[in-house]
Amino acid sequence: xxxxxxxxxxxxxxxxxxxxxxxxxxxxxxxxxxxxxxxxxxxxxxxxxxxxxxxxxxxxxxxxxxxxxxxxxxxxxxxxxxxxxxxxxxxxxxxxxxxxxxxxxxxxxxxxxxxxxxxxxxxxxxxxxxxxxxxxxxxxxxxxxxxxxx
Amino acid sequence: xxxxxxxxxxxxxxxxxxxxxxxxxxxxxxxxxxxxxxxxxxxxxxxxxxxxxxxxxxxxxxxxxxxxxxxxxxxxxxxxxxxxxxxxxxxxxxxxxxxxxxxxxxxxxxxxxxxxxxxxxxxxxxxxxxxxxxxxxxxxxxxxx
Numbered sequence: 001x002x003x004x005x006x007x008x009x010x011x012x013x014x015x016x017x018x019x020x021x022x023x024x025x026x027x028x029x030x031x032x033x034x035x036x037x038x039x040x041x042x043x044x045x046x047x048x049x050x051x052x053x054x055x056x057x058x059x060x061x062x063x064x065x066x067x068x069x070x071x072x073x074x075x076x077x078x079x080x081x082x083x084x085x086x087x088x089x090x091x092x093x094x095x096x097x098x099x100x101x102x103x104x105x106x107x108x109x110x111x112x113x114x115x116x117x118x119x120x121x122x123x124x125x126x127x128x129x130x131x132x133x134x135x136x137x138x139x140x141x142x143x144x145x146x147x148x149x150x
Numbered sequence: 151x152x153x154x155x156x157x158x159x160x161x162x163x164x165x166x167x168x169x170x171x172x173x174x175x176x177x178x179x180x181x182x183x184x185x186x187x188x189x190x191x192x193x194x195x196x197x198x199x200x201x202x203x204x205x206x207x208x209x210x211x212x213x214x215x216x217x218x219x220x221x222x223x224x225x226x227x228x229x230x231x232x233x234x235x236x237x238x239x240x241x242x243x244x245x246x247x248x249x250x251x252x253x254x255x256x257x258x259x260x261x262x263x264x265x266x267x268x269x270x271x272x273x274x275x276x277x278x279x280x281x282x283x284x285x286x287x288x289x290x291x292x293x294x295x
Contacts, residue, residue: 003203017157027187030183030186031187031188033183034183034184034186034187035184035216035219035223036174036176036180036220036223037218037223038223039226039227047295049219049222049223049226050219050222050226050235050238050265051215051218051219051222054188054215055187055188055189058188058189058190059188066191067198069192069193069194069204069205070191070192070193070197071192072191088214088241088242089239089240089241089242090215090218090238090239090241091237091238091239092237092238093236093237094234094235094236094237097295111246148174
């Protein structure tokens, strides 16, 4: 008996609206300082460090759209029959460097939903792929997030 | 950009070579600044009474992607201008808290001379030596951004 109904699986392939954002020297510097970077090119904001797409594309929502624990609801995701989130993984490919002044566009796709039997019951896995492209449409970063629900 | 220096360094590498370790002690200020840079309002990163009493954690929780960033830094600093990171695959296995001393490190796991690429096993460990965030980074020497 699977937790994954045809309806739920029908959400695979769902895409978010593309989001276009400007890379600024100041945002790079703030991120580099906050992560404890020791490299001048990042601390001066001349170039974005790896993972800079994480702050660049973190969802900016209005206060009334945050849950009481301060989390924004991910509208790409359907309601899952299991809700307790466990550790997840991240896979990131770096295709092009990022510099201040770059405009980048991110699109997220719910790429997989599957179930596995864990030691203490069923687990649901889902994957979200975020593709970041430049204004020429060239792929800059591809990130795949895997999350586990129990 | 291709650098002859990077290619030359690749030839000296051996499987099992260790990357330099680095200690991280994230305090409240750094954790707040990190989450502010993201626009992450999750209370477990700044509201200590809530985090302890409602969520039952022993302290403010370090944000998972911050540890992911430290894994990148471990490899990025080691590469210098001799190469670049092509990809990373990592997970957050165990929660870490403000006040803990965490240590990043890595080991050369595989070398592919045909394209000057290497796989680096990376980790963040806590003071008990437990791996809280393991990962694998693929790098290419002779190419630098």
